[in-house]
Amino acid sequence: xxxxxxxxxxxxTCNGDVSLLSDVAIDVTNGRISWIGKQAxxxxxHGPTSELGGLVMPGLVNSHAHTPMTLVRGAGxxxxxxxxxxxxxxxxxxxxxxxxxxxxxxxxxxxxxxSGVTSTCEMYLFEDALVEAATEIGIRLAITPGxxxxxxxxxxxxxxxxxxxxxxxxxxxxxxESLITVGFGPHSAYDLPLEVCSEIASAAQDLQTLLxxxxxxxxxxGAALEAQNGGRSTVQLLSDHGIFxxxxxxxxxxxxxxxxxxxxxxxxxxxxxxxxxxMKLASGTAPITAMRAKGIDVGLATDGPASNDDLxxxxxxxxAPLLARVSSLDASxxxxxxxxxxxxxxxxxxxxxxxxxxxxxxxKADFIRLNLDDPTFVPVTNxxxxxxxxxxxxxxxxxxxxxxxxxxxxxxxxLPNFDLxxxxxxxxxxxxxxxxxxxT
Ligand SMILES: [Zn+2]
Numbered sequence: 001x002x003x004x005x006x007x008x009x010x011x012x013t014c015n016g017d018v019s020l021l022s023d024v025a026i027d028v029t030n031g032r033i034s035w036i037g038k039q040a041x042x043x044x045x046h047g048p049t050s051e052l053g054g055l056v057m058p059g060l061v062n063s064h065a066h067t068p069m070t071l072v073r074g075a076g077x078x079x080x081x082x083x084x085x086x087x088x089x090x091x092x093x094x095x096x097x098x099x100x101x102x103x104x105x106x107x108x109x110x111x112x113x114x115s116g117v118t119s120t121c122e123m124y125l126f127e128d129a130l131v132e133a134a135t136e137i138g139i140r141l142a143i144t145p146g147x148x149x150x151x152x153x154x155x156x157x158x159x160x161x162x163x164x165x166x167x168x169x170x171x172x173x174x175x176x177e178s179l180i181t182v183g184f185g186p187h188s189a190y191d192l193p194l195e196v197c198s199e200i201a202s203a204a205q206d207l208q209t210l211l212x213x214x215x216x217x218x219x220x221x222g223a224a225l226e227a228q229n230g231g232r233s234t235v236q237l238l239s240d241h242g243i244f245x246x247x248x249x250x251x252x253x254x255x256x257x258x259x260x261x262x263x264x265x266x267x268x269x270x271x272x273x274x275x276x277x278x279m280k281l282a283s284g285t286a287p288i289t290a291m292r293a294k295g296i297d298v299g300l301a302t303d304g305p306a307s308n309d310d311l312x313x314x315x316x317x318x319x320a321p322l323l324a325r326v327s328s329l330d331a332s333x334x335x336x337x338x339x340x341x342x343x344x345x346x347x348x349x350x351x352x353x354x355x356x357x358x359x360x361x362x363x364k365a366d367f368i369r370l371n372l373d374d375p376t377f378v379p380v381t382n383x384x385x386x387x388x389x390x391x392x393x394x395x396x397x398x399x400x401x402x403x404x405x406x407x408x409x410x411x412x413x414x415l416p417n418f419d420l421x422x423x424x425x426x427x428x429x430x431x432x433x434x435x436x437x438x439x440t
Contacts, residue, residue: 064121109134111310116402118366140405249299276315370400377398
């Protein structure tokens, strides 16, 4: 087995303490990191060596997205969540074909890789098209095929077919040694009855795979359900119905009380925090500082590109600590190291990939190179300042090269095997058609 060696000026490893290593060598064997440390201490090496210079760090992990919504990017601006969904998003998405989803995912995956996002956790329909696009372009994909009442019905009998379909899809594609893992994506407790969510959760638990669900995104979405259940909170109702008994990723999780947070901690629920989407749709501020203090894994996420409007996770790396600080009036409440941890290893744990998101021996070799010859990275008078520059001022434009599972997928700012111009053209014309055909 050939080992490839990469030499860099600096590395941020994100394996616990998020410190800076300088004059680094990283060996990659069979898609995993087989050695990392000071160049001076590196073992004898006979394979290929790449002198990268710059700074390397783990690829970013987008822990909650609906990427084919690139086709509806920017539509319905200014509407509150429910109007935005029902008056613009769903009518346009209702016109979408498999080919549309394929092109939407291709363009979004390209956007993510070019900005340094190497993993994405997707809740969407058209799961075959998402797998096809991700495999082609080489991004790591945790796919949780969506289950929503408008498409799949809202009774156990109606949803049963979809559960079987996803279980079969899981047996075909789920392979943690490949780029693809498969879970289940019931939309939310306000969209699907609790018994249906419970049934889907058991199916996910039987396969020991991820359940990915929107939880408490807005202040009002759970009101009807909670009123029907004696005022018990949505999180407690989900817990009562066994939803959290397996591996669960709860997107948003904004309107949680202290008991709910305790439940997440006890059940090991992971959270996908979407600060830009939450601010754009005026949904609220998730209590992530309190969650992380309880040991809950909180990843960062763009949400769909229609509510963001981009898939560049660097904005979340900046806005998550800004939002945490301004809402607590405490400038120490989240550090640059915290933000980088959430964007990499913590997000990866939250989506069920435990061996991704760090630069350490045994981890999958998903890593990115940043060009440090940039106005925003000067001056550096100590290690922590460079880490702070990366967190506060890092952006997709600094990312020059990207590897996923040891395979280089972005070289010198380009996707060598992808026709970006064609993807732009396809999404432009298909997006226009969706707008016209839906009359929105
Ligand atoms: Zn979402």
